[in-house]
């Protein structure tokens with residue numbers, strides 16, 4: 001089995017302990033990785049602090065950072081096939097999607113390379129005796145904690161703007177799926193960033209992750225993961241009032257109106273809830289259908305779920321395994337609870353007879369108060385329910401504690417926009433789930449978190465404003 005290392009202060013380092021990474025497609029061990037200790041975390045933090053204090057990253061001409069980032073983008077793109085295979089095997093996701101994660105990571109570096117030299121302040125008029133202007137300055141050391149569902153692209157999503165803005169970064173990879181991230185960092189290493197600008201640690205969240213969050217040298221925290229962990233980190237961050245970006249979970253709803261185009265909707269359902277086995281924070285986990293089309297849409301969605309090919313990631317099927325046995329058991333337990341609460345399992349609802357951690361594509365008819373309709377499953381499970389009026393649809397869609405994304409499917413521009421304006425969430429899709437890209441700001445409200453990633457706006461999540469006020473005479 002191949003053994004992977006941590007990257008600290010410009011060196012690849014082993015550790016006395018190691019973690020075993022499983023292949024979810026086979027249920028077999030795939031590789032091992034050095035398990036970072038508290039001392040490793042302290043070394044990484046010290047390296048990042050030295051880099052931040054030296055100005056080697058923050059004080060250079062911004063175009064220099066652009067140049068490093070463009071080189072990193074090329075190097076990441078060059079290893080997309082190799083890295084994609086590792087991501088596929090350690091995570092279970094399809095080979096195509098795994099490769100796409102590297103291509104997306106390269107795009108993040110390209111996109112924010114173009115912003116490194118455009119983080120411009122303003123001048124503030126204060127009358128003839130004063131001059132006043134603002135500057136955007138990096139935080140210093142950014143600690144970034146990454147989940148397992150899209151480790152490569154989510155890592156790049158935060159790392160690229162942080163570096164573009166001049167922050168040194170310590171990344172904590174997820175215990176479950178950390179390997180492809182080491183390939184990502186190997187590629188970034190080739191770009192020539194100053195020593196200590198990027199550090200990568202794989203360790204336990206409750207140990208190394210928690211230590212990084214509470215560390216005195218941490219100037220900013222970027223967390224992507226579950227709500228309970230986010231809440232825990234926020235409590236820890238409060239000790240030092242450390243600024244944080246929180247990208248948490250969701251229970252996002254699509255609203256299908258009477259005049260929905262069925263093919264358009266089904267294409268979005270397929271990607272919305274079954275892509276990456278539903279392990280997507282912005283998954284379409286609820287489908288609300290106007291009553292006059294409900295039976296027709298329900299039958300079509302069940303037929304879609306039953307038609308999907310299921311298999312290991314390397315075969316690029318429609319549905320891949322979930323990431324771990326624990327995750328599989330968690331998803332199946334939530335389906336059982338739904339059954340016990342009286343929900344109607346229309347499709348799937350069990351593990352298919354395959355080795356590996358699979359959950360069959362599942363469609364559940366539920367009522368709004370049921371647990372399955374309110375809590376994030378993070379698996380290939382769609383909840384479907386009818387609604388009568390526009391007001392009902394909006395109340396149902398907004399009726400959870402989350403607010404990450406939402407969608408509206410229908411013909412009329414004024415009606416779809418009118419509904420979109422009333423939906424709680426950082427992104428609203430009309431007639432295509434996931435419409436948007438790395439260029440469009442993304443983030444949540446409510447329990448889905450706060451702060452924005454992606455788009456030009458995200459660069460401002462990685463800087464603080466400093467105002468310089470000057471009186472023009474000493475008299």
Ligand code: NAD
Nearest residue numbers: 146147148173174205206209210225226229247248249281
């Ligand atoms: P998780 O919260 O279990 O773990 C996320 C990361 O936090 C891991 O690296 C883990 O090691 C670390 N961690 C755990 N405890 C910690 C602590 N006390 N201090 C510091 N770090 C700690 O989440 P997960 O299971 O890896 O990911 C799934 C969740 O992530 C889902 O809820 C999903 O919705 C959410 N998610 C959100 C987004 C988004 O952008 N909004 C994207 C992807 C995933």
